[in-house]
Amino acid sequence: MQFNALTAHELHDKLVKKEISAVEITEAVFKRIDAVEEKVRSFVTQTRDKALETARAVDAKIGRGEEIGPLEGIPVVIKDNMCTEGILTTCSSKMLHNFVPPYSATVVEKLKQAGAVLIGKANLDEFAMGSSTENSRFFATRNPWDTERVPGGSSGGSAAAVAADETIYSLGSDTGGSIRQPASFCGVVGLKPTYGAVSRYGLIAFASSLDQIGPFAKDVRDCARVFSTIAGHDPKDSTSAEFEVPDYTSFLTGDVKGLRIGIPREYFVEGTDPGVKELIYNAINKFEELGAVCEETSLPHTEYALPVYYIIAPAEASSNLARYDGVRYGYRDESAEDIVTMFMRTRSEGFGTEVKRRIMLGTYALSSGYYDAYYLKALKVRTLIKQDFDRALEKFDVLISPTSPTPAFKYGEKAGDPMQMYLSDVFTISVNLAGIPGLTLPCGFVDGLPVGLQLMGRPFGEGTLFKAAYAFEQNTDFHLRKPNL
């Protein structure tokens, strides 16, 4: 077995037993990258020298007989919208093509403290806006299961790197499905945590009230380990919650007897691939077999989630992205003779089409005279959507649905039609609007393409999601299959 194909917990055990070294793991990962990166194209930046340096330090520590943590010496890839001190952080945008942050995001600091080996920064849809990673201004990332298909997005690079065994795990960010949809497309486990569970400090904002950082992993145990490491209150982020972070692996009992699972009927309507639907029903049957109680329920405001999202997210983005003006850092148009022209040309050229589309949508929604009709109304409907979940989750421990209506689609298939592209997030968006956690894990294949099952839970109820996901994983083998690259 190649070390790079193992999970973090498997590698940790081998490190502790001194069967391998951290340098060997890192080198195995680099060897894999050398072999497949040309086809997959997950990375915007690789940090090989620093990675080896970290790995050597971990080996020295093991050599001294010191105890190591669960992520110590294990390679990780971070989506290129999280700031890494001294390492290029681009958001896959021309606007930040040369931006080297003088500080690190809180999650990056936490991983550093945990001894993680950062091997590089992953490609994404520009500023995390997109569902296929086709909107990267640099290049498109490929789906390891079929390189003619997209890996999903916006965290496509993070998902593809894990699926292609170019890394052991990775971090992504999820504003409307940007972790779960690519995890589903690439056949890996992905978690969008409760809003406020993970610090956003250093995550380059797309939509502040929706953005959350979360892990991609090869199995549920790794996902729980990474989440245990990155979760927790951060005084630098006012929106991060104060809560006790448990060891989430303690929820991995495999026992779901009596677990109440709700099946929201609005997530099983027309437009979903029949093969996908069938796999979800299979999964529901599996849960019943394992002793869970599954029942239909309703989230009546589901149909409004997409329009509400496409008002709130662009509105926040239009303001968040105003700072990219060429004055202080990043791309600047040098030809302009005055400041206003410089602003306009810098932003016209620095941003891609989708980013500009959303900035314009958001600017419009916040404009004087339209605010009440759009933004304020959207906030009210958002509350209704949240109340749907509150009610459903009073009765049920977990809600279950497909992660995306289809498996990975082909390149260019939806690139020209924003509406079709937006619809691939139709099952994930509500979770961000409600601020609750959502986890996706592999539940089968349609035409050789992986399909993800989404589990949704109560705020700060990640433990329950891990419990359910782990039980399912223990009784299936979908997560063990590897793409043939």
Next chain:
Amino acid sequence: MATQYEIVIGLEVHSELKTNSKIFCCSSTEFGGDPNTHICPVCLGLPGVLPVANKKVVEFAIKAGLALNCRIAEFSKFDRKNYYYPDLPKNYQISQYDLPIAEHGYLDITVDGQQKRIGITRVHMEEDAGKLNHEGESMATARYSLVDYNRTGVPLIEIVSEPDIRSPEEARLYLEKMKAILQYTGVSDCKMEEGSLRCDANISVRPVGQKEFGTRTELKNMNSFRALQKALEYEVERQIDVLEDGGRVIQETRTWDEARGITLSMRSKEEAHDYRYFPDPDLVPMIISPQWIEEIRQTLPELPDARRERYIRDYGLPPYDAEVITGSKELSDYFDEGLKHTGNAKALSNWVMGELLKFINASGISVADSDFPIRPASLAELVNLIDRGEISGKIAKDVFAEMQQKGDSPAAIVEAKGLKQISDQGAIAAVVDEVIANNPQSVEDFKNGKEKAIGFLVGQVMKATKGQANPGVVNQLLREKLK
């Protein structure tokens, strides 16, 4: 008959709060410093950073709100005000829109001896912007412009008045009282020259008796109390001229040109920004407990109005003097400190209002400066020396002049220079005899009923004693001897 116009003015005052760190990060708020040295990723608005509200800023804003008799919000939030300008690193300013920290207050001013109440609409918190330095006249014409972000994120409160002000003079008095209150409260230095107190004005005129307001203009760039009054006086005349010529006042923003003494159009209403305010999703709403408000209320010091009343009531100071002294916290603190060392408040007040203010104005040194030469205790001692008859009022002025130079105590100066008043009748009698002998004409005049002549004789004795003779004693002796 010519139309009489009524002036309507509302002021927007910006005051920097003197917290140690900025409103949303840990960078220093210190004024000055080399460009871009008091900055961090947060106040620079670098990609990925988040603001965290400084609790001290909220406390100071509440304190200011209480001092201005406002109702403090129990639920308040921050909003984003979106506009592009290179001194604003995020291209939005974090401010407060529809739920400001304080509302519905007032302050009182004294106009021609009458008290007048000016309503305060609201007090809200916001972050300051950076400073642009143009290599040229303006950003439009400059070869290039440099930005200093030291000031970016320095906490501000904006205080908006009701349109209750009826003259440029009232506007100045309002601003002076505002400055005093904020200084007493200790939330701001209010140094107009350093920009820690700034003021914009909305002004319109309407024929007396008309209910609706006239079209207003907004005036900016008044950098002193005097400039505020001058700009408003100019604008009143300009608007009346426009109306008298049959024209209409245009709603616009105008800037005060100090050198030319005129206001100039900056931008029209059509060019006004749509700020696209919305709640800042990076900051959580503030729930302000009544207990916290009460705790802050307990820390409020004696405010100018209360202190003025105390001066009038307890010390019998004339209202005008009390108003002037309490108008400046520094001066008033100085006076209070002096009162610890003398029981003669009225005399001390006279010295403060007279010689001390004259010296402050001439020297430009503030009484709060550590090198201010005349300590409050010294001035009080000077008052006591006069009261005890140890020096005359005339000598006291010389001693005061000496105190300005060296900062010595008045007793030491009197001692060193031998200026002590001579009240010993024996010592004075000899001089009186001599003066009577040398001035027969005046003696004659006095005896013939010319009362004035005694003044000349007293003067001669004072001259001969270098002013040290007690004038009362001299007078008494002269009268006895010329009976």
